[in-house]
Amino acid sequence: GIQVEQSPPDLILQEGANSTLRCNFSDSVNNLQWFHQNPWGQLINLFYIPSGTKQNGRLSATTVATERYSLLYISSSQTTDSGVYFCAASGSARQLTFGSGTQLTVLP
Amino acid sequence: DTAVSQTPKYLVTQMGNDKSIKCEQNLGHDTMYWYKQDSKKFLKIMFSYNNKELIINETVPNRFSPKSPDKAHLNLHINSLELGDSAVYFCASSPDMGAGGTEAFFGQGTRLTVV
Numbered sequence: 001g002i003q004v005e006q007s008p009p010d011l012i013l014q015e016g017a018n019s020t021l022r023c024n025f026s027d028s029v030n031n032l033q034w035f036h037q038n039p040w041g042q043l044i045n046l047f048y049i050p051s052g053t054k055q056n057g058r059l060s061a062t063t064v065a066t067e068r069y070s071l072l073y074i075s076s077s078q079t080t081d082s083g084v085y086f087c088a089a090s091g092s093a094r095q096l097t098f099g100s101g102t103q104l105t106v107l108p
Numbered sequence: 109d110t111a112v113s114q115t116p117k118y119l120v121t122q123m124g125n126d127k128s129i130k131c132e133q134n135l136g137h138d139t140m141y142w143y144k145q146d147s148k149k150f151l152k153i154m155f156s157y158n159n160k161e162l163i164i165n166e167t168v169p170n171r172f173s174p175k176s177p178d179k180a181h182l183n184l185h186i187n188s189l190e191l192g193d194s195a196v197y198f199c200a201s202s203p204d205m206g207a208g209g210t211e212a213f214f215g216q217g218t219r220l221t222v223v
Contacts, residue, residue: 041219
């Protein structure tokens with residue numbers, strides 16, 4: 001099945017800084033999603049982005065399907081952005097395969 | 109209105125017991141899933157149902173049995189619980205993912221602790 005790799009595994013930022021999280025996938029995808037798992041354990045949908053670019057406030061995402069990667073940009077980070085960010089993808093199989101996540105800590 | 113809801117949110121039980129986790133979605137989706145998140149936060153699919161029929165059954169001990177009474181519900185029953193079953197279990201739903209890729213939504217998770 002599809003393999004999903006995320007980098008970096010850990011990221012520590014000062015409040016107000018910008019960051020880029022990367023997701024590489026091993027095969028063509030028909031679904032790619034970014035999630036934020038907050039400190040309470042909830043998985044929050046950030047983007048559904050199998051291709052192209054989307055923006056939502058301080059967050060934006062780009063998926064280049066032909067090169068098999070996706071990027072999540074966080075600008076002007078806030079302490080509430082802390083948590084684990086997951087990328088998940090599906091190809092021909094009818095299931096999402098998750099990456100191992102990026103643990104983001106934003107310091108005040 | 110909660111889109112995908114799981115109960116209970118927390119479950120503490122002794123080894124050897126049998127327990128169930130319930131999941132309901134009100135999104136009108138055709139496909140429902142169970143995922144397991146281990147202590148290192150890795151999320152792995154366990155089961156997938158499409159219109160009440162099992163379509164994915166990953167390598168999961170047969171002590172785990174999903175049941176889908178209708179396409180809005182997918183329950184997970186676990187027999188003879190073991191310490192290693194302690195994890196967070198997530199239910200999710202999506203429109204038929206086989207139709208070309210569609211967005212999945214997750215419940216709030218059930219933290220199972222086996223003592």
